[in-house]
Amino acid sequence: MKCVHLDFHTSPDIDGIGEEFNKEEFAKTLKDAKVDLITVFAKCHHGYCYYPTKVGTVHPKLKFNLLKEQIDACHSVGIKAPIYITMGWSKKDADDHPEWQQYDFWTKEPLYYGSKPSDDLDAPISDGSWTTLCPVGGYKKHLEDITKEICEQFDVSDGVFYDICFMRDACVCQSCKKGMVEMGLDPEKYEDAQKYYRIKRFELLEDLNNIVHSYNKDAHIFYNGGADMNRPEYHKYQSHYELEDLPTAWGGYDFMPIRAKFFEKYGKLYLGMTGKFHHAWGEFGGFKNKEALRYECADMVSIGASISVGDHLPPSGKIDQSTYAIIGHAFDYVSKIEKYSENTHAYTDLAIWMSHNSPSDIGASQILQLMHLEFDVISSTDEMSKYKCVVLPDKVALSDSDKQKIGEFVNNGGKIIASYECGFEEIGVKKIEKSEYDLDYIECPIDEVTTPFLSYSSAYKVESDMEAVAKVYEPYFNRTQRHFCGHKNTPFKKEPASYPALVRSENVLYFAHPVFEAFNKSGNYILQKYIKRAIESVYDKKIKLENFISGGRVRIRKSNDKSFYALHLLYAPPVNRGNVCLLEDFPQINDIKISLEIPEKVKSVKSIPDNEEISFTQNGSKLELTVDKMKLHKLILIEY
DSSP: OEEEEEEOOOOTTOSSBTTTOOHHHHHHHHHHTTOSEEEEEEEOTTSOBSSOOSSSOBOTTBOSOHHHHHHHHHHHTTOBOOEEEEOSBOHHHHHHOGGGBOBOTTTOSBOEESSOOOSOTTSOOOTTOEEBBOOSTHHHHHHHHHHHHHHHHSOOTTOEEEEOOOOSOOOOSHHHHHHHHHTTOOTTOHHHHHHHHHHHHHHHHHHHHHHHHHHOTTOOEEETTOOOTTOGGGGGGOSSEEEEOOTTTTTTTSHHHHHHHHHHTTTSOEEEEEESSSSSTTOTTOOOOHHHHHHHHHHHHHTTOEEEEEEEOOTTOOOOHHHHHHHHHHHHHHHHHGGGTTTEEEOOSEEEEOOSOHHHHHHHHHHHHHTTOOOEEEOTTSOOTTOSEEEEOSOOOOOHHHHHHHHHHHHTTOEEEEEGGGOOGGGTOEEEEEOSOSOOEEEOOBTTBOSOEEOSSOOEEEEOSSEEEEEEEOBSSOOSSSOOOSSSSOOBOSSOOSSEEEEEOSSEEEESSOHHHHHHHHOOHHHHHHHHHHHHTTOOOSEEEESOOTTSEEEEEEETTSSEEEEEEEEOOEEEETTEEEEOOOOEEEEEEEEEEOOSOOOEEEEETTTEEOOEEEETTEEEEEEEEEEEEEEEEEEO
């Protein structure tokens, strides 16, 4: 599904709101760009509504029901139009009702993002500057009333999108403090404030869901902020997930894949989200390279996600033709390949057991992608027997039953790759204590580097009967005011430490360092090769490529009806320009040799969407083929 998230946060100081909106032009532009769904605004961050309202305030410069006209235009050409309602930020409500503002637990002051309000009205204001509201008490009733009003005036069968739904904080506004006391909680204790915050969010989401579903039981509802891998308690309230991982604004091009794989296992619709902007939301006149947008959309398809592209309607309401020429370029390509992503799953025998320590999890994902490996994401509740190898990155919190489960997995022939705190006796690692050093060194020859190299972390001291593959070299001392050496880290001692850096058996590989977090934070080339070589020593890959770029991405999906595999190759080197990570060049790669383990008898191999046949050989389960050339993205359909 190809979606657009159409922002419309519009100042009350601008005249002529929506006066250039043309229903026929709006509908035709979206249809020509192959848009399937577009989110349209009921209420924006400025606090104004774009339909006749008795609960809220109509934008003072709007003279007609813009929301209805947009929905009617979309429905006239078969495009869905879910309705947007702001939750956490609403300037007019914050100004009119200071008692609705969220108060920070630590400062006891209103919670602001960006620039704080100032008496100097001509002082410049930073990007994304808003006062946060607390959806408890009077503001909760306002959200409920405006939801009811919208459900009464409009058909919400296409869904409702609530934005800025903060779900990881605490509040000490008067409503929250009063409620905590009534519940027997102490407003002066952070743990109690957090507990109350969660309780009231659960209550809010439950009540809003009940209101919307009382008008349409099948309406999709999404709370933007609730697709948090580390907040699973909020996931049940979402009908689907929208992963707001704008690569040019935050996260780069490595964040979305692991999030998509995490949410895929819930069995709900999930969308990747990017933007048409050069940088981020609200950038009027900022345009992305159309090939970069095509790459980002193809990347989402390769991981099984639907697509959402962010845009912002100008105050006049006139849809921007340049924007939809760029979006249409990407969506036209997606329309030709997306069916090979629908009803598929990742074809892999490798999984990452989530640690919920973001640098570790993303670092593990980065390494596996650099190795051109497909993988799933699992946790303690998931079945391990379908996997050949499971990665435990750095800081997974394992219960005794988890350790027993993993020990049985190893005894039955499964392979475990663990690091740092994830060592335990069931896999042959006895932890002693964390190193007292801030940084240390690893001795393990990597090409011409035979001396100890910086680990960008420090090891866990362990004992193991497994083969020691690498040694730890400690520094002379930590870098402190008391003693330091030179500009940066302290050099290493002459002799190795008494504990190993890396141990290995037939089925277990254990890194004593938090290598995945260290790689995520440092990006060090030698550390990367150290991790990759170690993994390759215990895990035999399903897919092997020659002449493909390490920065390229390889993903394999298998159809749920067991008729085809979709092999995706992607390559576009990200570069930094100013404060933006972007894609600028799309070099062609030639003669990519691929060897892939597939148990079924293959009937045909061809590239999509051009349907060109690709010659192949199959010997048992080993399929071999060569891709003559690829640029940006190549989809190879393997039918059996």
